[in-house]
Amino acid sequence: MFLILILALILPAPALAEQVVAGLSRDEIAITTNFDGSEILIFGAVRREAPIPRSGPLEVIITVEGPDRPVTVRRKDRRFGIWINTDAAEVDEAPTFYAVSTTAPLRDVLSDTNDLRHRISIRRAIRAVGSGVSDQPSFTRALIRIREENGLYQLNEGAVNLRDDTLFDTSVRLPANLVEGSYRTRIFLTRNRQIIAAYDTVIAVRKVGLERLIYNLAHERPLIYGILSLVIAIAAGWLASAVFRYIRA
Numbered sequence: 001m002f003l004i005l006i007l008a009l010i011l012p013a014p015a016l017a018e019q020v021v022a023g024l025s026r027d028e029i030a031i032t033t034n035f036d037g038s039e040i041l042i043f044g045a046v047r048r049e050a051p052i053p054r055s056g057p058l059e060v061i062i063t064v065e066g067p068d069r070p071v072t073v074r075r076k077d078r079r080f081g082i083w084i085n086t087d088a089a090e091v092d093e094a095p096t097f098y099a100v101s102t103t104a105p106l107r108d109v110l111s112d113t114n115d116l117r118h119r120i121s122i123r124r125a126i127r128a129v130g131s132g133v134s135d136q137p138s139f140t141r142a143l144i145r146i147r148e149e150n151g152l153y154q155l156n157e158g159a160v161n162l163r164d165d166t167l168f169d170t171s172v173r174l175p176a177n178l179v180e181g182s183y184r185t186r187i188f189l190t191r192n193r194q195i196i197a198a199y200d201t202v203i204a205v206r207k208v209g210l211e212r213l214i215y216n217l218a219h220e221r222p223l224i225y226g227i228l229s230l231v232i233a234i235a236a237g238w239l240a241s242a243v244f245r246y247i248r249a
Contacts, residue, residue: 018058019047020187020199028204029174037176040064040203042101043169044187052165056192059102059109060160060168063120063188064203066097066152067181068127073139089139093127096179098147099154101170103162106155111193118195120188122153151175178205 022044029038042062052058071094075087100122102109110120119125128140147153152175160170183203189196 017048017050017053018189018197020189020197021045021047022187022199022201024185024201024203026203027201028206029178030206031178031180035176035178037178038174040172040174041169042172042185042187043167044199045168046166046189046197053191058162058165059104059190060162061103061106061109061120061188061190062101062160062170062172063125063184063186064097064099064172064174065095065125065184065186066179066205067095067183068093069096069179070094071143073143075139075142089128089136091126091128091140091143094143095125095153096181097152097174097183098122098125099156099172101154101156101159101172103158103160103168105157109190109193110188110195114190114193114195118186118188118198120186122155150177152177174205180205 022042025041025043029040042064046058071091073089073091100106100120106121115121115124122144123140126140126143128136144153148155151173154172156170156172160168162168183205185201185203187199189198
């Protein structure tokens with residue numbers, strides 16, 4: 001047994017039978033004042049050291065994940081004829097954007113064990129523990145539903161094109177209300193619902209121009225930002241009043 005352990009440490013590990021070679025149409029997105037969203041093309045190929053295995057069909061899963069942020073989810077109820085907040089749950093970490101694209105229905109290409117290990121599905125990408133409410137799953141489902149309606153969470157089953165079990169591509173639509181940061185992009189190859197290879201890269205999303213100036217000023221010099229906002233509001237009000245008086249005259 002000791003000899004087998006020594007040989008396992010000395011001998012090089014065998015190369016993976018199938019590996020991902022991938023690329024992006026762009027690896028950086030600039031958010032400007034007129035930014036209305038973007039589309040990323042993700043493409044690649046499967047590199048093999050041996051003939052295509054026949055143990056099961058090859059499937060591809062591609063995820064794009066924005067920065068994680070804590071979220072407070074509130075529940076409203078009708079009391080005395082008005083809608084008010086009645087309960088709230090804290091979600092420890094939730095991606096600000098999350099898209100999953102696959103070659104087939106996700107449940108057919110990925111096992112629950114692999115989903116739990118790699119946090120691939122939307123519900124697994126959200127971490128909500130110790131919120132103090134008994135029905136935490138309902139708050140998580142509400143968060144997913146709201147962000148799906150806003151285009152921030154996407155499940156695009158069948159959106160990945162796979163040709164000859166070798167070439168694949170898909171496009172992911174990024175909405176206009178993106179959060180600045182690093183967007184992690186992962187590609188998984190699966191057979192029989194088991195992950196056999198993975199690839200990981202990052203898309204940088206940054207504000208530029210006037211957007212960058214305003215963002216930096218608000219976060220790094222909040223006092224100056226507040227004073228300037230007040231001055232601009234007063235100036236705009238005075239100008240509107242002067243124009244109104246001129247028109248009436």
